[in-house]
Amino acid sequence: xxxxxxxxxxxxxxxxxxxxxxxxxxxxMVDYAVSIEDEEERNRIAQAIISVMGNIQPHxxxxxxxxxxxxxxxxxxxxxxxxxxxxxxxxxxxxxQKRPEPLEYPQNHPxxxxxxxxxxxxxxxxxxWEKGDMRDGLEYTIANHMKKCYLNWNKDTVDDKAIFxxxxxxxxxxxxxxxxxxxxxxxxxxxxxSKSNRSSSKKNSRNNxxxxxxx
Numbered sequence: 001x002x003x004x005x006x007x008x009x010x011x012x013x014x015x016x017x018x019x020x021x022x023x024x025x026x027x028x029m030v031d032y033a034v035s036i037e038d039e040e041e042r043n044r045i046a047q048a049i050i051s052v053m054g055n056i057q058p059h060x061x062x063x064x065x066x067x068x069x070x071x072x073x074x075x076x077x078x079x080x081x082x083x084x085x086x087x088x089x090x091x092x093x094x095x096x097q098k099r100p101e102p103l104e105y106p107q108n109h110p111x112x113x114x115x116x117x118x119x120x121x122x123x124x125x126x127x128x129w130e131k132g133d134m135r136d137g138l139e140y141t142i143a144n145h146m147k148k149c150y151l152n153w154n155k156d157t158v159d160d161k162a163i164f165x166x167x168x169x170x171x172x173x174x175x176x177x178x179x180x181x182x183x184x185x186x187x188x189x190x191x192x193x194s195k196s197n198r199s200s201s202k203k204n205s206r207n208n209x210x211x212x213x214x215x
Contacts, residue, residue, distance in 0.1 A: 013053055018077045022053065034086075046084040050074060072096075112166055114153035120170060127174040139175050141181075143167055148188050157185045167183045 017027055029049050037041040053070050060066040068088040075082055080093045124144050129135040143163055150158045160182045167175050 018079070019073055022056075022073075022077070026053070026148075027077060030074065030082065034078050034081050038085075042082075043084045046074065046082065112170070115149050115166070115170075119146060119149070123167070123171050123175065127171055139177060140180065142175075143177055143180070145182050147182050147185070151185060151188050 014024070015027075017024060019027075026046060026049070029045075029052075033042055033045045033049060050067075050070050053073070054060075054067070057066070071086050071088050072091050075086075075090060076096065117144065122138075122145075126135060126138045126142060129138065145162060146167060147160070147163050150163065160180070161178075163182065164177045164180070167177060
């Protein structure tokens with residue numbers, strides 16, 4: 001026998017679920033625990049609710065951090081009205097509702113954007129190193145990478161002197177590679193074309209294999 005229409009509950013008339021993932025029956029269990037006057041019984045019911053919540057994700061049930069999360073969720077669903085003993089520090093309502101501090105995004109506006117921000121960081125590290133073979137190697141590597149970045153942006157050629165001038169400027173005059181010879185531009189462009197051809201070959205191979213029967 002169907003219940004009278006007057007006794008049916010509609011979602012629009014129900015209270016809003018605090019954590020919808022657990023469903024309305026969980027919320028009713030928490031509300032019932034809050035209404036229990038006997039302290040011992042209230043704690044027993046709270047433990048039972050935590051146990052059922054843990055059963056939803058049994059692979060995480062015995063992880064200490066996850067248990068702490070369950071207790072936090074229990075107090076949240078009770079609107080922090082549940083007076084029970086928790087094995088973990090109770091997170092306050094104010095702490096949970098506190099808005100996080102805004103993230104500070106880097107506002108770097110490099111003069112030579114085609115080198116990217118990391119080049120300046122690499123240069124700042126290099127100038128702090130003691131002069132010697134290791135620093136010379138790092139400076140040369142930085143200059144070569146700058147040349148590669150420049151060619152990726154310019155797609156043509158670049159004089160090594162331009163790279164050395166930029167490096168000298170970005171290092172505040174602390175790195176001077178004038179007279180050195182960097183990797184030939186053609187080699188960078190050749191590697192770029194080679195990578196492009198390999199990518200195109202793989203793409204064509206995938207396209208050719210489409211529609212073929214596999215046995």
